Amino acid sequence: MANKPIKLALAKGRLTDDFLQLIEQAGIHFSSYYEKSRKLTFLSDDGAFEMILVKAMDVGTYVENGAADIGVAGKDTLLENGIDVYELVDLGFGKCKFSIAGPESYDFYQQSPLTIATKYPKITNDYFKKQGKQIETIKLNGSVELAPIVGLSDVIVDIVETGNTLRENNLQILEDMIEISARLVVNKASYKTKESRITPFINHVKEQLSKQGSVSS
Ligand code: PRP
Numbered sequence: 001m002a003n004k005p006i007k008l009a010l011a012k013g014r015l016t017d018d019f020l021q022l023i024e025q026a027g028i029h030f031s032s033y034y035e036k037s038r039k040l041t042f043l044s045d046d047g048a049f050e051m052i053l054v055k056a057m058d059v060g061t062y063v064e065n066g067a068a069d070i071g072v073a074g075k076d077t078l079l080e081n082g083i084d085v086y087e088l089v090d091l092g093f094g095k096c097k098f099s100i101a102g103p104e105s106y107d108f109y110q111q112s113p114l115t116i117a118t119k120y121p122k123i124t125n126d127y128f129k130k131q132g133k134q135i136e137t138i139k140l141n142g143s144v145e146l147a148p149i150v151g152l153s154d155v156i157v158d159i160v161e162t163g164n165t166l167r168e169n170n171l172q173i174l175e176d177m178i179e180i181s182a183r184l185v186v187n188k189a190s191y192k193t194k195e196s197r198i199t200p201f202i203n204h205v206k207e208q209l210s211k212q213g214s215v216s217s
Contacts, residue, residue, distance in 0.1 A: 006049050006190075006197055009068035011056035015182045018093045019072045025211075026204035048197070060085060060185065069190035069198065075180040076159060080120045085185040088202055092209060094182035098123060100175045101166050102148050102155035108174055109133070111154050117147030118157040127157070127177055145169040 010016040012035070020030060029045040042051045054062055059073040060083030071085075074094055078087065098120070100108065108114055114135045118124045121137040128135045138153050145165055147153040155174065166172060184205060191198055 003048075003197070005043060005047060006070060006194065006201065007068040008049055008051045009054050009059045009062040009071035009073075010051055011059055011072075012053055013056065015056075015072055015074065015091075015094045016053075019091065019182070022091075022205060022208050022212075025208045028201075028204075057081070063185050063187050066187050066189055069187050069194060070201070071185045072182055073185055075178075075183055076120065076123070078183065078185065079126075079178075079180075080122050082122065083185070084188070086188055086191055087183045087185050089184035089205055089209070091182040091184055091205075095179070096159050096161040096181075097179050098127075098157060098177040099160045099173045100155055100157055100177065101145075101160070101171045101173050103170070104172050106155065106174060108155050114155065115153040116155055116157050117144050117153035119144060120157060123178070124157040145171055 010019060020033070028049060030042050030051055031045050033042045033051065040053045043049070044051070052062070052068055056074060057077050059071040060078050060081050062068040063071040063073070063085050064083050072091065073083070076098065102108060112134060114133065115138060116124055116135050117138045117140050119140060119142065121139050124135070124137050138147065140147060144156045144158045146169070147156055148171065149169060156171070157177070159180070160166060160173065163173070184202065186198060
């Protein structure tokens with residue numbers, strides 16, 4: 001019986017577009033995929049891979065639980081969800097960072113308890129626990145920059161890419177926390193049982209990245 005396709009969990013958006021471009025150069029094509037489609041699964045032209053489209057926050061969950069063999073996930077989502085997978089390649093795209101931000105020159109280390117609005121309470125709590133600082137997190141689902149402006153929190157912990165959102169809301173970075181980027185992750189059991197198909201794929205990806213001069217590990 002023919003092998004079932006290797007399942008690739010991707011999230012619609014820029015990371016996926018960059019990744020699909022990368023694997024196309026390695027000869028893996030998803031001709032039936034187009035961005036505006038509402039379909040959630042696509043087979044590669046050679047039938048060897050099946051792409052499943054999930055929410056960015058859920059890629060790690062699909063891979064950790066074996067519903068997908070391989071995924072492309074932001075390091076932010078892996079950390080926030082405490083995802084247990086093999087993180088095999090730093091794809092080098094989707095680069096941004098987590099920062100603590102607030103009103104200009106705000107001395108957040110003096111504030112106790114410090115309230116922090118964020119979409120990422122786990123990352124925030126882990127970071128401040130290491131610093132031995134007591135905080136209270138307020139979980140929001142977006143537009144976090146609003147929180148200190150309207151007095152919901154003292155500061156925010158959020159992703160900063162260009163810094164435009166902070167600037168346009170008169171906030172500034174008070175401290176940088178962690179650099180993040182897109183990672184290629186693999187389910188631990190799949191890596192053992194489907195090694196002969198997964199390893200060449202990983203090597204193709206690494207090869208294309210090194211041709212592009214990106215960082216891989
Ligand atoms: C993210 C993040 C910041 C913004 C940072 O928000 O939460 O708000 O991007 O990018 P910048 O530094 O380039 O301005 P997203 O676009 O995901 O929307 P959200 O605020 O609704 O979460």
